[in-house]
Amino acid sequence: SYVLTQPPSVSVAPGKTARITCGGNNIERKSVHWYQQKPGQAPVLVISYDSDRPSGIPERFSGSNSGNTATLTISRVEAGDEADYCCQVWDSSSDSYVFGSGTKVTVL
């Protein structure tokens, strides 16, 4: 089945930019979705279809997808952005969703 690879952790200073990658074979051919999950809470969709922001998600969150890597970018990082971030795609070969392993973003 399709595999998504994410770095375990990313650290960023407040006000700076965090980039979280999601690697997969020819991932650019798939639509990538991103979730934010804070401790003890359910995941929240922050980016859908590579770069669409659902209603209520700050413009500081953006996404891109090219080649074998999709990227979630958080600009002007705030303390409240500290969370786990997970990518997801639909794998048509198995008719199932696949999640990445998740990346913990720490705000220094």
Add this chain to the structure above:
Amino acid sequence: QVQLQESGPGLVKPSQTLSLTCTVSGASISSGTYYWSWIRQPAGKGLEWIGRIYTSGGTNYSPSLKSRITISIDTSKNQFSLKLSSVTAADTAVYYCARGVIGTSPPDPWGQGTLVTVSS
């Protein structure tokens, strides 16, 4: 605004069947516009998609869990359910239900989740 709430036993014995229900409020589960999904997360680990069901009754299941899963829908109660058979300690996790727009759109929103522990 749609809300989803998981319910079911918090403790299941090994080899038994885990049964959970997701109650939907604020929207009709009979709408053909959506699918209804289950996802789980072991403590300290990543998310694992379990499967989904359409109002028509059609389903998609995770290949790794397919032999043990049954997802069903009860439109009269506005609920859908998960049954996972022959559970082991590896099935201990927080189980979430979620809704998605029909097709390959991402599950959103999700319920708050319910912890199920498999232990004797």
